[in-house]
Amino acid sequence: MNVKLIRRAIAYAVLWLLAAAFATPFIYTLYNSFMPLKYANKLVGMKEWTLEHYATFFTNEAYNVPLWFWNTLVMTGIIMLGNWIVNPMAAYALAKLNFRGKKLVLWMVMATMMVPYHMILIPVYVNMAQIGWLNTFAGLTVPFLYQCLYIFMLRQFYLGIPNELIEASRIDGLNKIGGFWRIVFPLAKSSLITMSILTFAGTWNSYLVPSTFVSSPEKYVLVVGLNSLKDAAFEKTSLIMAGVVLSTVPILLFFFFFQKQYIEGVSTSGIKG
Amino acid sequence: MNEYNAGTRGIANRGKNGQGKFAYSRLADSDAFVAWIFILPFIVLWAWWFFYPFLQSFIRSFQDVNFAALDEAKFIGFGNYAKILQDPDFYRALLHSLEIVAISVPSQAVLGLLLAILVNKKIAGQGIFRTVFFIPYIASQIAVTTVFMMLFKQDTFVTRFFALLGMKNATWFADTDYALLFVCMLFVFQQVGFSMIVYLSGLQEIPRDLYEAAEIDGASKGNQFRYITVPSLKPVIFFVVSVSTILAFQIYDQIAAISRYGALGTPAGATSTVVTYFYQHGIRYLNIGYGCAAVVLFFFVILAVTAIQKKLLDAKD
Structure with missing residues (x-):
């Protein structure tokens, strides 16, 4: 009994220590974001707390957080819309229709999944410069309107929908396109939700692509803007911490809203989005 | 009808x-x-x-081509590859990439398992603990790196704490000895939540009666862990290790963030990796041909490491 008690106490102690270590950056960020600059990195209580840093982001043209927020929203919105259309359609063809070249297309999807985006970054950058897509929403979104990982994921899900259902719908007068819209699409809602959540999180947090294809501040997305703010005002700890809070709150709210589906999606695919 | x-x-x-x-x-x-x-x-x-x-x-x-003069691309065979393979900076970058994988993948795999076991117990505030460990994974790499850069400056309470443990009281990301470790730490801090969640789902699938039977046979907790938990989790451990290996190889955001206005891989190339190497040459210097050759090498390095890892993990079965 005693050994058990001691073991339990140790487990608790380790857990609390680790939790404290993990929580420290968050508490630090939140606390500093509300404190005047002169108290940066000092623990002085909350008496002189202020919202001035948050206010800066809505008044100072150089750190145009509302604009960056809007840009992020547009980028994420367009990409999600594209993925909703392109991925399910391709997945349906690969799961439920017979056509010549199906094996080849499936192989293409799976091979593309294995290639890191770094591999094509330089040529994509060059091609984009040539058609004038750098610093545009087109450049930020069009190449990402599909995701092979999700085509594959949706296909696996569609395979599980019995063919009899689609055949029955054909007897009821639906053609192959109708079979997709009326039968497969609604039945596979959960896989579509998983895809949407992963796409949203991945796009919202992405840095490599938006920082490479965009160089003018009026087209920055939040993450890129935050990074530029950090570089430009590195000494203003409290201001930067307020920026971190502002840029992270949306994705945290999103997470708390879709917690269950997000965790399920992430732990099966291993992909943040 | x-x-x-x-x-x-x-x-x-x-x-x-x-x-x-x-x-x-x-x-x-x-x-x-x-x-x-x-x-x-x-x-x-x-x-x-x-x-x-x-x-x-x-x-x-295979071309000598610069962004400024795309039309003047010249075929030079393996010229770029030869140049890269003679560049000591490339080997340094490759070594750093391998170091990041070697340090951060095992540490987050082990720490993740520890966290999963701890939060799998019936304890007060279980959900809160899980959330605390998982949240870093959701935040953007840039946000987390920014906060850690503030925390790991010289003379903050964090660096002073580490000084008590025998480390230098230094600005970690600007110190050539600590910068790479700093990057590894950032990766572990964010990735460990993912591993914890994956382990958790694995742990919950191990049948309870296995442990009960072991208890009756008088097996110690340590032996239960060794002979029941670890073998049952094997596929999950493989999954965690292979996913995080690929991700560790592709680390970019954290290193870009600590470089600020300097060349990628600051201080003095201490955090250069194969990724920053190709990015620096291909995108920042716009030396397209050279950058592409570096990317192709990067691709083969990843293929090789995944193949070796697959062999090793399969052999253990």
């Missing part, structure tokens, strides 16, 4: 709308036609924004 009615309705419709409607409905019922319509958007986007650039990466890697 019964089958007979449905059938007659279909025929009636065709009759009403004439030949055009009939042709459409025939097409809309043909697998091949519908399939190609459905797959077309993907094929177009894929060919345009994946396959073409993918081929270009290889072609450009």
Whole structure:
């Protein structure tokens, strides 16, 4: 009994220590974001707390957080819309229709999944410069309107929908396109939700692509803007911490809203989005 | 509606709308036609924004070509590769990439398992603990790196704490000895939540009676962990290790963030990796051919490491 008690106490102690270590950056960020600059990195209580840093982001043209927020929203919105259309359609063809070249297309999807985006970054950058897509929403979104990982994921899900259902719908007068819209699409809602959540999180947090294809501040997305703010005002700890809070709150709210589906999606695919 | 009615309705419709409607409905019922319509958007986007650039990466890697003079591309065979393989900076970058993988992948795999076991117990505030460990994974790499850069400056409470443990009281990301460790730490801090969640689902699938039987046989907790938990989790451990290896190889955001206005891989190349190497040459210096050759090498390094890892993990089975 005693050994058990001691073991339990140790487990608790380790857990609390680790939790404290993990929580420290968050508490630090939140606390500093509300404190005047002169108290940066000092623990002085909350008496002189202020919202001035948050206010800066809505008044100072150089750190145009509302604009960056809007840009992020547009980028994420367009990409999600594209993925909703392109991925399910391709997945349906690969799961439920017979056509010549199906094996080849499936192989293409799976091979593309294995290639890191770094591999094509330089040529994509060059091609984009040539058609004038750098610093545009087109450049930020069009190449990402599909995701092979999700085509594959949706296909696996569609395979599980019995063919009899689609055949029955054909007897009821639906053609192959109708079979997709009326039968497969609604039945596979959960896989579509998983895809949407992963796409949203991945796009919202992405840095490599938006920082490479965009160089003018009026087209920055939040993450890129935050990074530029950090570089430009590195000494203003409290201001930067307020920026971190502002840029992270949306994705945290999103997470708390879709917690269950997000965790399920992430732990099966291993992909943040 | 019964089958007979449905059938007659279909025929009636065709009759009403004439030949055009009939042709459409025939097409809309043909697998091949519908399939190609459905797959077309993907094929177009894929060919345009994946396959073409993918081929270009290889072609450009054999060219001497700069962004400023794309028309003057010269075929130089393996010239770029030869130059890269003679560049000590490349080997340094490659070594750093391997170091990051070697340090951060095992540490986050072990720490993740520890966290999963701890939060799997029936304890007060279980949900809160899980959230605390998982949240870093959701935040952007840039946000987390920014906060850690503030925390790991010289003379903050964090660096002073580590000084008590025998480390230097230094600005970690600007110190050539600590900068790479700093990057590894950032990766572990964010990735460990993912591993914890994956382990948790694995732990919950281990049948309880296995432990009960072991308890009756008098097996110690340590032996239960060694002979029940670890073997049952093996596939999960493989998954965690392979996912995080790929991600550790691709680390970019954290290193870009700590470089600020300097060249990627600051301080003094202490955090250069294969990724920053190709990015610096291909995108920042716009030396397209050279950068593409570096990318192709990066691709083969990843392929090689995944193949070796697969061999090792399969052999253990």
